[in-house]
Amino acid sequence: MLSSKRLENILAKKLKVNSGQVLPTLKRGDVARYFPSSDERIIEYDIDAMVFEERSPFQKIQILHSKTLGNMLVLDELQNIAESDLIYTETLMCRGTENYEDKEICILGGGDGALLYELLKENPKYVVMLEIDELVMQACNKYLNTICGGVLEKRNGKNYDIIVGDCVQYMKKYISEHRKFDYVFGDLTDIPISGTPVGEIWDFIRTILESSFKILKSDGKFLTHGNGTACTESLELFEDQLRTLRPKVKFTTSKAFVPSFMEEWQFYQVSLA
Ligand SMILES: C[S@@+](CC[C@H](N)C(=O)[O-])C[C@H]1O[C@@H](n2cnc3c(N)ncnc32)[C@H](O)[C@@H]1O
Structure with a gap:
């Protein structure tokens, strides 16, 4: 045998x-x-x-x-966030480096509620979160309560609103109203949901970037997650999109090993050059 x-x-x-x-x-x-x-x-x-x-x-x-x-x-x-991932949110928001006190902030996406929950601990003046999917928020409120606290329980609070809708459409509205923010966070899915038919995914991502800079104050910042540091091609493509933006922008990056991704992730901090 x-x-x-x-x-x-x-x-x-x-x-x-x-x-x-x-x-x-x-x-x-x-x-x-x-x-x-x-x-x-x-x-x-x-x-x-x-x-x-x-x-x-x-x-x-x-x-x-x-x-x-x-x-x-x-x-x-695709894995988005887990209860183990406070480091993800803290690196995205550059906790300890950026000062959110009395600042006006717009979150694009962010349906798990973790970013909103952590930002509210830093005494901002006002935060608006634009999330397309009501059901993501209901599920996270119930089963990811350790990362979002009670922020998804209601659609608004003392200094925040959660709006259910396509962030691109709401940014268009803010642009027409000349509404400006100190920070815009890109906390969308890696391939964001497009409400309107567009060509390449990178075109859509560039639309999000362009709109974000139109609703940012001149000294404002766009903060977002990029990709795994092993995925150099995708990071380069994202940086190419940043380089085509007008007016010109400059950017810095930060990295963190994210437990639930089981890999190191890169984050971007973008501002006008
Ligand atoms: C769960 S969050 C956080 C992303 C996550 N931390 C990750 O690993 O990529 C991403 C959210 O973006 C939302 N989203 C995607 N496209 C959107 C759009 N056009 N407008 C508003 N929210 C959108 C999704 O519904 C999802 O809830």
Whole structure:
């Protein structure tokens, strides 16, 4: 009889596996456990339960429970944020470097509520969050309460409003009203939902960038997440979009290892040159 060790050795030789490398077993089942990294490696998560799953008019929304990361928000099969990811929000908002006291802030997207929750702790004058998907907010309010506190419970508070709608349309309205903010946050899905048919995804991202600068004060800042630092091509494409903006902008970057992404992520701070 063939021992399992001998069988493994034969397979390893046939598959040209390096010595010492263990052959992984793909686990099938009802609950998704494999998600791609930014550079398209397959990452296995320790998912043990599906907490929520529904399809909104915009996307497939799942909240999955990971034994080590807590509840995770997955939109259209892509990991967005988990209970473990305070570092993500703190790096996006440059906590400790930017001063939000008495500032006016606009969040594009941000439906998990984490950014709004953390910004409100810094005594801003006013925050408006423009999120297209009501169902994302309902799910996060219920199952990601540790990262959003109670901010998604109601559509407004003492110094904030949450508006359900396409951020591009609301930015158009603000532009026509000459309304200006100190900070605009791009906290949209990696591929934002376009309400109007547009060509390339990069065209749409440039539209978001152009509109953001039209609603920013001259000394205002646009802060956003970019991509995994391993995904250099995509980061370069984003930086190309920044370079085509008029008036000209300058940018700095910051990085953090995000637990639920299991990789290092790059963030951008963009202002007028
Ligand atoms: C969950 S948040 C945060 C993103 C996340 N931290 C990540 O990893 O990319 C992204 C939100 O952007 C919203 N969104 C996408 N396109 C939008 C648009 N055109 N207007 C407003 N919200 C939009 C999505 O509904 C989603 O809730």
